[in-house]
Amino acid sequence: MKLTGRTILITGGSAGIGLSFALKFLNLGNDVIVTGRRQAVLEEVKSKHPKLRTIQSDVAEPAQIAALAAHVKAHFPKLDVLMNNAGISLYRNLKAPAADLAGLMAEMNINVGGVLRMTSAFIDTLKANKGTIINVSSGLAFVPLPCIPIYCATKAAIHSYTQSLRFQLEETGVEVIEVMPPAVKTDMTADLPEGDGFTLITTDELVKQSFASLKAGALEIRPGQSKQLAFMRRLAPDFINRQLWKSSKKLVPIGVG
Numbered sequence: 001m002k003l004t005g006r007t008i009l010i011t012g013g014s015a016g017i018g019l020s021f022a023l024k025f026l027n028l029g030n031d032v033i034v035t036g037r038r039q040a041v042l043e044e045v046k047s048k049h050p051k052l053r054t055i056q057s058d059v060a061e062p063a064q065i066a067a068l069a070a071h072v073k074a075h076f077p078k079l080d081v082l083m084n085n086a087g088i089s090l091y092r093n094l095k096a097p098a099a100d101l102a103g104l105m106a107e108m109n110i111n112v113g114g115v116l117r118m119t120s121a122f123i124d125t126l127k128a129n130k131g132t133i134i135n136v137s138s139g140l141a142f143v144p145l146p147c148i149p150i151y152c153a154t155k156a157a158i159h160s161y162t163q164s165l166r167f168q169l170e171e172t173g174v175e176v177i178e179v180m181p182p183a184v185k186t187d188m189t190a191d192l193p194e195g196d197g198f199t200l201i202t203t204d205e206l207v208k209q210s211f212a213s214l215k216a217g218a219l220e221i222r223p224g225q226s227k228q229l230a231f232m233r234r235l236a237p238d239f240i241n242r243q244l245w246k247s248s249k250k251l252v253p254i255g256v257g
């Protein structure tokens with residue numbers, strides 16, 4: 001992937017992995033726009049990093065995506081990179097009925113729906129500018145961590161969708177990249193007990209490994225333990241699935257669905 005002179009839109013770029021990628025892209029001389037739901041967080045990020053452009057937008061809300069697309073196309077016609085990064089992860093007890101059936105779809109709406117909607121809303125611009133789509137899935141697309149079952153299903157869905165997207169866009173000049181992070185220290189993983197079968201890397205380490213792969217032209221990037229999960233899934237799927245269940249069993253919420 002060409003890493004300089006691009007106009008880049010990163011969903012969920014106000015924190016964690018998205019923000020770390022945004023700052024790295026900014027340092028490399030790109031024009032970078034980040035989105036998020038919370039205006040206050042975006043303002044805080046903007047005050048620390050004035051060169052970063054921030055726009056409030058929720059990837060689960062089709063009307064907000066339409067408004068974002070209209071704004072970006074009018075003000076940033078050179079947009080040529082879309083990084084679908086926004087995501088949430090929730091611990092779920094599948095043995096209990098969900099108190100809120102609409103809420104049960106939250107991860108689907110954001111992690112899957114958000115990627116599908118954003119890609120569709122920007123595909124004409126990305127084709128016109130021979131751009132790049134970067135989808136952030138997870139090493140858990142290969143093997144589920146059963147305490148976050150719906151999250152893992154969303155990431156497996158994005159892994160599948162990204163492969164189809166890459167084929168369909170093959171002759172359009174749009175490159176499709178998938179970044180599949182391992183466990184990374186961010187707000188998302190704040191409750192994950194480190195050292196108890198879980199190893200977390202820093203966002204700096206993720207950025208370092210991912211940018212080395214981006215620079216080398218990789219299309220499917222499996223940093224750190226994600227490489228091992230992909231390998232184990234092929235070598236010993238029953239073993240690795242059971243290992244992840246054993247280490248995550250105690251994280252399933254008690255009683256609630």
Ligand SMILES: NC(=O)c1ccc[n+]([C@@H]2O[C@H](COP(=O)([O-])OP(=O)(O)OC[C@H]3O[C@@H](n4cnc5c(N)ncnc54)[C@H](OP(=O)(O)O)[C@@H]3O)[C@@H](O)[C@H]2O)c1
Nearest residue numbers: 012014015016017036037038058059086087183184186188
């Ligand atoms: N951390 C990990 O271990 C890990 C591992 C593999 C993959 N990933 C993936 O990496 C991506 C980023 O994760 P992270 O760890 O950096 O999470 P994070 O620290 O919780 O940050 C999530 C970001 O997404 C934004 N966001 C959440 N829902 C949104 C929505 N509906 N619309 C727009 N923005 C939204 C958040 O801001 P607001 O809350 O203000 O909207 C925030 O900026 C996710 O797709 C995640 O699944 C993470």
